[in-house]
Each structure stands twice: as structure tokens, then as C-alpha cells.
Amino acid sequence: xxxxxxxxxxxxxxxxxxxxxxxxxxxxxxxxxxxxxxxxxxxxxxxxxxxxxxxxxxxxxxxxxxxxxxxxxxxxxxxxxxxxxxxxxxxxxxxxxxxxxxxxxxxxxxxxxxxxxxxxxxxxxxxxxxxxxxxxxxxxxxxxxxxxxxxxxxxxxxxxx
Amino acid sequence: xxxxxxxxxxxxxxxxxxxxxxxxxxxxxxxxxxxxxxxxxxxxxxxxxxxxxxxxxxxxxxxxxxxxxxxxxxxxxxxxxxxxxxxxxxxxxxxxxxxxx
Numbered sequence: 001x002x003x004x005x006x007x008x009x010x011x012x013x014x015x016x017x018x019x020x021x022x023x024x025x026x027x028x029x030x031x032x033x034x035x036x037x038x039x040x041x042x043x044x045x046x047x048x049x050x051x052x053x054x055x056x057x058x059x060x061x062x063x064x065x066x067x068x069x070x071x072x073x074x075x076x077x078x079x080x081x082x083x084x085x086x087x088x089x090x091x092x093x094x095x096x097x098x099x100x101x102x103x104x105x106x107x108x109x110x111x112x113x114x115x116x117x118x119x120x121x122x123x124x125x126x127x128x129x130x131x132x133x134x135x136x137x138x139x140x141x142x143x144x145x146x147x148x149x150x151x152x153x154x155x156x157x158x159x160x161x
Numbered sequence: 162x163x164x165x166x167x168x169x170x171x172x173x174x175x176x177x178x179x180x181x182x183x184x185x186x187x188x189x190x191x192x193x194x195x196x197x198x199x200x201x202x203x204x205x206x207x208x209x210x211x212x213x214x215x216x217x218x219x220x221x222x223x224x225x226x227x228x229x230x231x232x233x234x235x236x237x238x239x240x241x242x243x244x245x246x247x248x249x250x251x252x253x254x255x256x257x258x259x260x261x262x
Binding site for chain 1: 163164166167168169170172173174175176177178179180181182183184185186188189191193194196197198200202203204207208210211212213214215217218219221222224225226229230231233234235236237238240241242243244246247252255
């Protein structure tokens with residue numbers, strides 16, 4: 001059921017003509033993924049998925065779409081000329097990875113092991129403390145870069161006068 | 162559904178994302194497809210973490226780190242796309258052909 005949500009949402013994202021509908025389909029896809037994470041015994045990751053993807057990134061993308069779509073544009077073909085080449089490449093990727101997945105004998109446990117939040121917190125602030133700090137620096141740099149890129153240059157010139 | 166089922170869903174989602182990235186003409190939609198691919202990788206990480214014991218929760222932590230990096234990537238990517246659209250007045254990537262001409 002959730003898999004249908006994920007795959008169907010993904011397919012709608014790449015095939016729908018109107019980009020706002022694509023963004024909504026992306027939210028459906030991410031929501032189903034959050035359900036999958038909860039089923040796999042990782043509730044903290046499911047919560048982060050809802051907060052970051054459905055809450056933040058989707059809204060960011062919707063804002064970007066609203067900023068850039070001047071009225072309802074007469075929508076041309078959404079695909080490149082190279083669409084068949086792209087489909088071939090994607091099928092090749094799916095085939096290769098799928099073949100590897102099916103061929104490999106995963107010595108998987110029969111049941112899922114739930115991840116406790118406190119275990120993740122302990123690992124994140126002891127073993128993974130350095131990646132955590134580097135990530136905070138990366139986020140700071142991303143914020144500064146986004147502000148620099150998104151401001152209008154003429155406003156800056158007027159401010160300098 | 163088992164580990165293989167989750168991995169196959171993840172593979173399909175990655176393939177869909179790759180197809181959309183290569184085939185669609187809208188710059189914002191290409192960013193959405195990158196997010197789809199990152200989510201596919203996250204799903205496989207979480208599935209491995211759940212089904213392969215003794216991994217000391219590395220999969221869940223990596224998934225959280227990937228989410229943060231994806232947020233940073235989306236921010237900077239969208240800022241770039243908005244800057245490009247502002248100068249070129251179109252979101253279609255095959256109109257950005259200055260270097261070709």
C-alpha cells in the first residue's frame with residue numbers, strides 16, 4: 001500500500017505536465033516514505049522526514065514554483081528530445097540494481113529491529129559528533145550562499161550608493 | 162514485504178528519479194527528481210538498518226545526515242534556479258544554450 005504511494009507518487013512527479021501538480025505528487029510520495037520508515041522501526045527518521053521533506057523542502061519548492069511561474073504558462077511538451085535515451089538509461093539503472101538486489105543473498109533477519117531514539121541520540125553525539133558538526137557548518141554555508149544568490153543585484157548597487 | 166521488497170521499491174524510485182532528471186525540461190522539476198533519488202537511497206539505508214542486525218544504527222544516522230545535506234542542496238539549488246530564471250526568463254533548461262551558440 002505504501003509502496004504504491006511511493007512508486008505512484010514518483011511516477012506522477014515525472015509525468016504530470018503541470019509542475020505544481022508534480023510538487024503535490026512529490027508530497028504524497030514523501031508521506032508514503034515516512035510511513036515506510038515508521039514501519040521499519042525508525043520513528044525518529046519518519047518524524048524527520050515529515051518535518052524536513054513534507055514541511056520544509058516541499059514548501060520551499062512550492063514557493064520557488066510560485067515565484068517563477070508567471071501566470072499559467074501555455075505548457076509545452078514537458079520532455080526533452082532525449083526522452084527515449086533517458087528512459088533507456090533509467091531502465092538500465094533499474095535493471096542493474098534490481099538484478100543485483102535479487103541475486104544477492106541478504107542474510108537478513110526475519111523481523112525488523114526497532115531503533116530507539118536514545119540509541120540514535122547517543123551515537124549521533126559520540127561516534128558521529130564530527131559529521132554532525134561538519135553538517136552544521138554546511139548548513140550555515142548553504143544559508144549564506146542561498147541569501148547571496150537569491151538577492152537582486154540592482155538592490156545591492158543601490159545600497160552601495 | 163521483507164528486505165528485498167523495500168530494496169526493489171527503492172530501486173524503482175531511484176530509476177524514476179533518474180528518468181525525470183534526464184528527461185524533464187523544467188529546472189525546478191529536475192531538483193525535485195534529485196530529491197526523489199536521495200529519498201530512494203534513504204529508504205535503502207533504513208531498510209538495511211532494520212533488517213541487518215549489528216549495524217549499530219549507522220543506517221538511521223546516515224539517513225538523518227543525508228536529509229540535512231538534501232535540505233542544504235535544495236536551498237542552494239533553488240536559489241541558483243531562481244537566479245537563472247530571473248536572468249533568462251524561462252525555466253526550461255534546453256533554452257540555456259549560450260555556451261553552445
